[in-house]
Amino acid sequence: MAEGHTIHNLARRLAPVQGSYVRALSPAGTAVDLASLFDGSIAGPAVAHGKHLFWSFETAPTLHLHLGMFGRVQVRLHRRKPSDGQPPTDLPVAGNVRLRFVDTLRKVDIKAPTICEALDADEVAMVRAKLGPDPVLGGPAPKRALDSIHRSRRTLAELLMDQSVIAGVGNVYRAEVLHRLRLDPFIPGREVTPEVFALVWDELVQLMPYGVDSGRILTTDDDLERWRSQLDGPRKPRPTPHYAAYLRTGRPCPRCGHPIAARDLSGRRLYWCPRCQTEGHS
DNA sequence: GCCTTATGTTCAC
DNA sequence: TGAACCTAAGGCT
DSSP, rough: SSHHHHHHHHHHGGGGGOOOOOEOOOSSOOOHHHHHHEEEEEEEEEEEEEEEEEEEEEEEEEEEOTTTTTTEEEEEESOOOOTTSOOOOOOOOOOOOOEEOOOSSSSEESSSEEEEOOOOOOHHHHHHSSSSOOOGOOOSSOHHHHHHHOOOOHHHHHHOOOOSSSSSSOOOHHHHHHTTTOOOTTOGGGGHHHHHHHHHHHHHHHHHHHHHHHSSSSSSSSHHHHHHHOOOOOOOOOOOOOOSSOOBBSOTTTTTOOBBBBEEEEEEEEEEOOOTOOOOOO
């Protein structure tokens, strides 16, 4: 589920590779030149900003990743320790792996990314300059985001998914956060009060870290409670999320029983409860 | 097995 | 507004 939480979760999973000598390969043969840029370098930190990942290296450019709809990244420990003490470059390949990194302990397989490219520092800055603030990083509701909301003719629901306004929110978090707060998705941007925007921002700041930790979009009180009640540990099982509105067209709203509605809005499906999501108008 | 849909973004018309 | 990218899962037959 590649909304922002997925990418922050990925950055965390890449942290153990930092400082390692890595080999980079293109198992599918579709990114041979790209792989050669990173082959033999030392991995640095991976940083997430919204749905974008920036993975730096000591003697190479930064790898810029965006998973889009279909992209996946697997980070797996090797089953066996390499006998020669070198990163194994002859491991089996499952499916279409665009780019693979290996160190002596683990492999990182990148499949079907929308963006997978090498950037220098200036180019990274240019990409990041187009992204709004990221709720996973926390902090108070940013004035910059509210300003762009006020300048817009679009609705709150559309603006929430504009990555230049807020970075990292996708269609699931949008539907679930608006539902949790009983907010009407169609409030015009210029009518969004600072109080309403603060509610939305604070809710994202509170909810998204659970997504980063669990790797799943947890937004209902039951799911959150179930996750919190489990003991932390390396084998903590990944929960199955239950949504209140997302993908629940025609099924009863868990709060008021009215059927969940769905419609296309700027090319994306919006799910909401027309009866109880009426708040937020000034 | 086949068809539809999906967490996203960019580009062409 | 629709197509393209190109993968996986679920519903259906």
